[in-house]
Amino acid sequence: MKYKVIDGLKYTKQHEWARQENSIAAVGLSDYAQDKLGEIVFVELPDVGSEVEAGKSAAVIESVKAVADLYAPVDGKVTEVNEALLDQPEVINQDPYGEGWVFKVEIKDEGQMDALMDKSTYEEFIIKEEEEE
Amino acid sequence: MTEAKKTPFFEKHVALNGKIIDYNGWYLPVQFPQGLVEEVHDTRKRATICDVSHMGEVSVQGKDAEAYLQKILVNDISKVKDNSIIYSPVCYSHGGVVDDILIYRINSENYFLVVNAANTDKDYEWFQENSFGDVRLQNLSPQYAQIALQGPDSEAILQEITDIDLSEMKYYRFLTDVSVAGVNSIISRTGYTGEDGFEVYCKTDGASALWDAVWDAGQQKQLSPAGLGSRDVLRLEASLPLYGHELSEEITPLQAGLNRFVALEKPVLFNGQEALQKQKQEGFSRKLFGLEMLERGVPREGYPIVVDDQEIGWVSSGSYSPTLDKFIAMAFIDPEMGKQLEEVNILIRKRTYRAKITKMPFYRRDN
Numbered sequence: 001m002k003y004k005v006i007d008g009l010k011y012t013k014q015h016e017w018a019r020q021e022n023s024i025a026a027v028g029l030s031d032y033a034q035d036k037l038g039e040i041v042f043v044e045l046p047d048v049g050s051e052v053e054a055g056k057s058a059a060v061i062e063s064v065k066a067v068a069d070l071y072a073p074v075d076g077k078v079t080e081v082n083e084a085l086l087d088q089p090e091v092i093n094q095d096p097y098g099e100g101w102v103f104k105v106e107i108k109d110e111g112q113m114d115a116l117m118d119k120s121t122y123e124e125f126i127i128k129e130e131e132e133e
Numbered sequence: 134m135t136e137a138k139k140t141p142f143f144e145k146h147v148a149l150n151g152k153i154i155d156y157n158g159w160y161l162p163v164q165f166p167q168g169l170v171e172e173v174h175d176t177r178k179r180a181t182i183c184d185v186s187h188m189g190e191v192s193v194q195g196k197d198a199e200a201y202l203q204k205i206l207v208n209d210i211s212k213v214k215d216n217s218i219i220y221s222p223v224c225y226s227h228g229g230v231v232d233d234i235l236i237y238r239i240n241s242e243n244y245f246l247v248v249n250a251a252n253t254d255k256d257y258e259w260f261q262e263n264s265f266g267d268v269r270l271q272n273l274s275p276q277y278a279q280i281a282l283q284g285p286d287s288e289a290i291l292q293e294i295t296d297i298d299l300s301e302m303k304y305y306r307f308l309t310d311v312s313v314a315g316v317n318s319i320i321s322r323t324g325y326t327g328e329d330g331f332e333v334y335c336k337t338d339g340a341s342a343l344w345d346a347v348w349d350a351g352q353q354k355q356l357s358p359a360g361l362g363s364r365d366v367l368r369l370e371a372s373l374p375l376y377g378h379e380l381s382e383e384i385t386p387l388q389a390g391l392n393r394f395v396a397l398e399k400p401v402l403f404n405g406q407e408a409l410q411k412q413k414q415e416g417f418s419r420k421l422f423g424l425e426m427l428e429r430g431v432p433r434e435g436y437p438i439v440v441d442d443q444e445i446g447w448v449s450s451g452s453y454s455p456t457l458d459k460f461i462a463m464a465f466i467d468p469e470m471g472k473q474l475e476e477v478n479i480l481i482r483k484r485t486y487r488a489k490i491t492k493m494p495f496y497r498r499d500n
Contacts, residue, residue: 038164038168038169039168039169039170041431041453041460042429042430042431042453042460044482060482062431064169064170064362064366064452064453064455065163065164065169065362067431067433086429087429
């Protein structure tokens, strides 16, 4: 696999990842997504305390050439945002699963997390998407 | 839609892992693995090679060629010498732009025009409709490949593989029938990046050999490939207009600030003259200005310019500028407002971001 996919995280079809710790999920962009997008130069974060909805845009990530929505993987209230990205959005390119996290959300419905893809399913999903390109 | 076309360099892009897109009916690389930002830096610091074979080429020959060009061009061709190039918009009678093109004068009865890829067919029809007397037009686009070699090391690289003395070639000059590594080529000192550099044309059958020769000659100078993405950013940094953004059927060259290429006082009638003269006297509602973001945000084409809740214009091109490490844009703004105001707001999605009005070009190379 050309792209890094990490075990223990959950993935969406729009290439977000979610890392659960107790009732909170940290959310970011997968390595595949950051690679496709190219050099990220701008991030628009959600407001802390705002409600995000699964499958709806929660943040905006912009590369030099493209504007991409980051969709919330689950419903819930935003508990924290990664303000460091405002000045250094390129961190998403450099460390998409670590320092490049975008926001944290309080999980309302565990079932939504369970329904997301695990590592191997997501890897297959990427391979399929690459083939279709 | 018909299947997009491949340029003679398609296999080179694939071998270099270029990300291929369909650009106006041409399969071309938008970027290479080093990324758009590095491609911009490489072009400014060293040199890059870029496939611009999608550009169209039209031959204009005949006893009336000069008179004909004087009629269809808004710039004045009469002062152009052999082996020199001039830039000119081509206008409709209402002053809107058919295309902006380069005119290579081989001699007074033989010219080589270079037109925008997406406009090639439209232009050629327009050229034919306006033709008169002894003028022979030929659309050479399918026969030619074109490489843009841009950046401060361009001369040294190209000099490795040609016998002509490139240091003698001034900006906007060209030579035909030049051997570049044995391939019969046209070399011109032109470009669309704001850097020194060359554009090299050859017939498609010599294209592969030409590319390889330039590539090999460039290796000791760390020549790298550049895609369309960086080309667009480079031209924006240099404030060069792009048809469909800063120029169009609805935008005149005067609005785009191209006054020095509009020879209003030319002693012969030309297409668009009356409309442009009138516009110059009466003024217009939108003019091109340069903007630099004061807050982090990416200004993109079509975003509204807002002042006191009033829309006073739009962004025509915008991007992150790797060279300046700033976010920059060209925008059409009410000319009075543009002159008076120091700052405007750009509406990006739901909120406005501050930008200051700034001089263009954003970037100018040191000589």
